[in-house]
Amino acid sequence: MSGDYRLQQLRAAMRARGVSRVVAVSSSYHNFLDLNPVLVCTGFKSMGDSALIVNAEGGENLIVSPYWDAFRARSRSGLQDIAAVDDAVAYLLSKAVPAHVAGATALAGLRRLPTAQAGAIRKKFADAVDGDALLEAAGNSPDPSRLAAARRAVEVAEEGYRQLLPLLVPGSRECDIAARIYTEIKKLGADDNFMLLTSARHGRGITTASRKLLEAGDTVVIEITPSIDGQFVQLPRTAYVGVPPRHLRRDAELLLQVFEHGLALCRPGARVCDVARGMNEVLARAGYGDYCCPPYMRVRGHGMGNVSNAPGDVTVDNDSELKEGDVFVLHPEQYLPESGYLLLGEPIAITADGARVLTSRRCRLDAVEVA
C-alpha cells in the first residue's frame, strides 16, 4: 500500500526519539496545502474525520468515519484493525483508546482540527508531545511511491491541459470548460483536482471558473492541480484567445525568465527565501520591483499535497532548505500593469544536484486560434 514506506519511516523515527505511540488525527476538511496524517501513513483518504494510532513496536489501529466506509478503508489501507464509527474524534476520546501507555505518546495533526476539538484531544492525552514533525518527516521522506504518484499526476495534468486548450473558443463558458476538464481529470485517475480558470481582457487574479463567456482577446489563466494518492501537482498555464499582442508576449517571456532563474537556484540546501528573492530580482531589474508583493502576486511557488507539502510557500520569509525529493510548483504568478495577471510555471522535483522539471512540454504563452 502507498503508505507502507512512510509508516516504516515513522516507526523508525519514533524509536529513535523514544516515542512509543503516535496518535495522528485527520480532519474531513481536506486542504490540498496541508498534510493529511492518516493518509501519510496508510494511503487512505477518509471522508469523515479519522485517526491512526501507531505503536513503535508494531501494530496500528485505524479509526474511520462514517462507519459504512469500513470496506474502502480496509481495501485502501491494507490494515485489519479498523474501528469504523460515526464520530472518529468521539471514539478517540472514549475509553476505547487509552489515554496513557508505557512510554511517550505524540499527537499529530491537531493544528488542522477545529480548535475546540483539538483542545479536547490534548486534554485527554495531556502528557503527549507534539508529533507533527514526525509525520512531516515521514511524509517528506524519499518515498518512491510518492515520486511515482507525482509523475503520474503530471501526466494527468498535461493531458488535461491538452484537452482544455481546444475548448478555449469565443462563446464558450468558463464553467463548462472547467466542468468538462474536472471530469476528464478524474477519469484519468485523479481523486481530486484543485482547478482554477479565469479569463479576462486584463485580469487581476485567478479563481474558480465563472459563467463568463470567453471572448477573442481574453487572457486565460489556468491551474490544473490533480491528486494521485494524495500527491498533488500543479500545472500553471496562460493562454490567449487569438494572436497575443506584443506586450503580452514580452511579459510572458519575462515570467519565463523569472521561472528559469528560480529553477537554476533550486538545489538541495538552497534556502527557499533565496529562490524567491532571486525570482523577484529578475522582475525588479525589469522595473517591476514594486509589484513583487500582494495583491499583485501571492507566492513564487508552493508545496502541496496531503503526503508532503515541502517546502511550503516559496516566499522571501521561508528560510527552510530545499531537500532532494521535494516536489513542488515553481510559478511566477504575477500581475503586470500592461498585461494583467499572468501565471506560468512548472511542477519540479529537487534532484541530487539541482532541480528537474516534471512536465514533458515546457510552459509558454499558448495562443488559441480564433476562426
Next chain:
Amino acid sequence: MQTMHPAIVAGQHTLELAAIDPDVFAARRRQVDDLLEAGRYGGLVIYGDAQDSSVLTYLTNYMPRMRWAVALLSPGQPLRLYVAGPARDLPFVRDMTTVDALHPFEVFEQDLAAWADGEPSCGPPRLAGCNLERARDPVALPLSRVCAAEPIDSLDAELERLAAACTPLVRAKVAGAHRLILDVAQGLARESRRGPVAPALAAMDFERRAYEAGAYQVQTLFGDGASLVLEPFDGHGDPDRHASRGVLYAALKVAGYAADAFVCLGPQDDGLADIAKEILAAVREQAQPGVSVASLRATVRLLAGRAGAAVFDDALVAQLGLRIVPLADASVLSAARAYSLKLGVLRAGMAYFASDVLFLE
C-alpha cells in the same frame, strides 16, 4: 450523507445567481439584530468555512470555497466580513456577497480588538458567537486572546433555527436544487436503462452535467447496485469498471440551497424497487412534526425485515437548506422544515436506493 470534501468547492454561486431580493437579506439582518437586542448582546461573531457556512450564507450569501470567513456584526451597523485567502481574491468574493465591508483576514485580529472594545462611552459589548466550535486556530486563537475577559455566548441554536426555517423562498430554492438532481439523473438513467453501467463514470458524468446546469458543490457517491456499499471516487480502481446496474448518491447546491437524492441506473428489479418505494412512502406518511427519526428508522427496519431485505438507513433523514444536516435518532422532525428521506434495500444480491424530498408545513 458524508461525502469527500474537495480541495476547492467548484460550481456557480454569485449574488446574481442566488436571485434573492436584497429586502430578504435586510429582513434576515433585522431578525438577527432583534435576537441580539433581546439577549442584550452588543456584537456577534459568525464563523463559516468551506464545509459549513450556513448562518454566514443566510446573512451574506457568501460561501467560502476553500478556507474560512468571519463576520463581525454590531446591531444597526453594517456587517464586516473577513475572508481568508489571497488579497487578489477579494474582487471575486464581492460577486458572491451582499457585504460591502470586505476585508482580508490578515486584519481580523486588529479589527476584532477594536470592535470588542466597543465605543469609548459604552465600554466592551457583550458578545455572542455562531459556529465558533468549528473555528480553527487562525480564528479561535485571536478570539480567545481578544475576548479573554468575557466568554462569548453561543447563539448557534437560535441562529441555525432562523437559517433552517423553510419559508416559501427556501422551499422554492430547495425544490429547485432537488429538481436539478432529478433532471440530470433522468438523463443518465435513460442512457443506462439497458445496462451495463460504469457507476464511477456515471458519478463523474453526473457531476459534469450538474455543473453545466449551474449547480454548486456537487458531491457524489456511487455503488454497483449489488450491495449497500457506497463510495466516493478516490482514484483507486478502474473508473470504467462496469456492472449490470449502479446507484448514485448526489448532493448539490443551487442558489446557495442544498438537496440530495439517490439515483438508480441500469435495469432494475421491479419487485425490489416497489419494496423500497413502499417503505419510503410509509416513512413519508409517518414523518410529521414531533416524530423522532428513531421511530422512522424503526418503521424502515420493520418493513424491510418483512420483505426479507437488508436495509441501508444511515442517511434516512437529513434536514435540507443552506446545508445538508444528517439527523440522528434522537432528532425530532419540526414544522417549517425541508427534509430528504433516503434508504437502500438489498435482497438476493440486488440493491435499490430510493429517496424523496419532504416539506413539512
